[in-house]
Amino acid sequence: MKYVSEYRDRDTALKYADLIKQLVTRKWSIMEVCGGQTHTIVKYGIDQLLPDTVTLIHGPGCPVCVTPVELINQAVEIAGFENVIFCSFGDMLRVPGSTDDLLGAKASGGDVRIVYSPIDAVRIAAGNPEREVVFFAVGFETTAPVTAAAVLQAERLGLDNFTMLVSHVLVPPAIETILSSPDCAVQGFLAAGHVCAIMGYIEYEPIAEKYSVPIVVTGFEPLDIFEGVYMCLQQLEQGRTEVENQYLRAVSREGNLTAVELMRSVFEVTDRKWRGIGKIPGSGFRLRDKFSKFDAGRKFKVSSHEVEESEICISGEVLRGNKKPYECAAFGAECTPEHPLGAPMVSSEGACAAYYRYRYVRKNDE
Amino acid sequence: MSDRNISQMTCPIPLDDYPEVTMAHGGGGRLMNDLIDRVILKAFSNPILDTRHDxxxxxxxxxxxxxxxxxxxxxxxxxxxxxxxxxxxxxxxxxxxxxxxxxxxxxxxxxxxxxxxxxxxxxxxxxxxxxxxxxxxxxxxxxxxxxxxxxxxxxxxxxxxxxxxPPGIEIAPSKIREGDAVVLSGDIGRHGIAVLAVREGIQLESGIRSDLAPLDSMVGDLLDADLNVHCMRDLTRGGLASGLNEIASMTDCSIRIEENLIPVHDEVQGACEILGFDPIYVANEGKFITILPSRYADRAVEILRDHEEGSQAAIIGYVEKSSYADVLMTSSIGSERIVDMMSGEQLPRIC
Structure with missing residues (x-):
């Protein structure tokens, strides 16, 4: 398929693997921030083709995985209310809350619907004026502009039966949190190409400078990853710490100014709790006050008390890149995609799910 | 089991796992297989049912x-x-x-x-x-x-x-042997994408039509040609990956397929890229795999290609000695990975 198969070409991949072997003179650890990149790496076995001296550390860039359990609980509770149509992206449905997930809420009678865009949720609200429609707005800077557009559209249509549970998160503060951690092992970053397609990469330049770390904006196909890793290693070997752009076909330094403007008009930056990591200052979006009527948290009275995470699940360590999924005692035992203990086992972008799906061999399989 | 009173049997799926049936129990993946294994087969088990053929x-x-x-x-x-x-x-x-x-x-x-x-x-x-x-x-x-x-x-x-x-025909997973070829009757994923594209909420401008077709005529020609077919399976819910897993899990063999050999229409591939799906898990309604001795594989492909629905038929892999996983795939860049059975349903991803 054009624009896809040329980025999955075996010969070119092997050439990059060779170039990287020739380039590297010592051990390096690089973090790919985005869960989509993690999946490409594990699915295509890119790490198997890299020299032992290069370690890829999987980052926290899975919006599903980092959505706090308190918010999942709120979502499950709202989805169970009579008269509510609860709209969500598909991969949020099986993320475990404290006692249930959205799929369970649906099985118990809740009207839970998968949508592919927040605009679809607005359409459902317009078509069901007697029902309350709630959209679960999760995602990084990539999905936030469309959520913002949905808010503006709902306002234009004068809808008073449409609200959203907002849990948008932002990448740069998470990178800074990882870099400021005393046990940080990351020496270079692959930044998430699609986030930068919206935001550009100007905001990464001060991070690269402050922490003396190379950052390469990278795409999601196997050859994108190879090239991103190669560019990052070149910087490390040469002692450079710049922001470079591998994903030239989608990303400019300034980003998509229209999308950014749209987002800023609807949202303001706020502190946000990340599941498994904790509160990160300035790392999320919330609705601006003038759009507060679209805030489901205000409209519906739901519990919001703090919740303890599963004691055996080490998803926090995995999301910070300190541990690999298979280093968890529960991995493949108590925790599987069928019965996940932590979100990284659920999402199509979660690191645990990637390892389970493409690498894990079940013991005692009959 | 026969000496136990059925009414005294307790539900074998622990209630703390799933007290209620979810949509994922019908998705053609591991949860559906768990439901069949642990509830249906547990209650009805007999030698004919236990073969788990189509x-x-x-x-x-x-x-x-x-x-x-x-x-x-x-x-x-x-x-x-x-x-x-x-x-x-x-x-x-x-x-x-x-x-x-x-x-x-x-x-x-x-x-x-x-x-x-x-x-x-x-x-x-x-x-x-x-x-x-x-x-x-x-x-x-x-x-x-x-x-x-x-x-x-x-x-x-x-x-x-x-x-x-017909007399002399014996088709079952237990018949597959190391070295057998795996022949796929055509390109995969059309039904799942065609149905998804017209469901509420998705606006894929796709011209993809379901591959819904009867397979009896192709199968009849294969059997008439006396190719010593060992096993066949139609690929419905759960797609190619689940079909191969179901067969391999019932034998002492593993199946290895090659990603680059699996035919997928560009529009199906495109829709999968957008939704975060893997075509090998997407539903079909007119495709099947045939496992037969490799010396007959080319002939089987020729026979299938004589039919309109089989025009993209291809050899996509081989049966191997039992390995660490039931189904393995050589990826497009040449590395190896497991092809697991899907967990529940494929859920469209966020971004």
Missing amino acids: GAVLATEGGKLAFATDSHVITPLFFPGGDIGTLSIYGTVNDLAMCGARPRWLSASFIIEEGFSMETLWRVVVSMAEASKKTGISIVTGDTKVVDRGKGDGIYINTAGIGII
């Missing part, structure tokens, strides 16, 4: 019969390339064909929701009549029930079928 093979004094059943629930009822009526005939015909049988007789049972349009019902039964005529199968018995408005999704159709297995 249909049951019944030995009679006059020869072997194949017996299969399938219930059909689909939204929307009419989709590009087919409708629930055609699906209900071909679904059971194909299950019979996978046993090596010539499909002969069919039952049709309808559960209809109060308020369902009579005109739509007529369109559905006309489709069924056309499909049964095309495949030479007769609908010889049936039943209709009407349920209260709101207690059904328009219409559900169950069909059960009987076919005759």
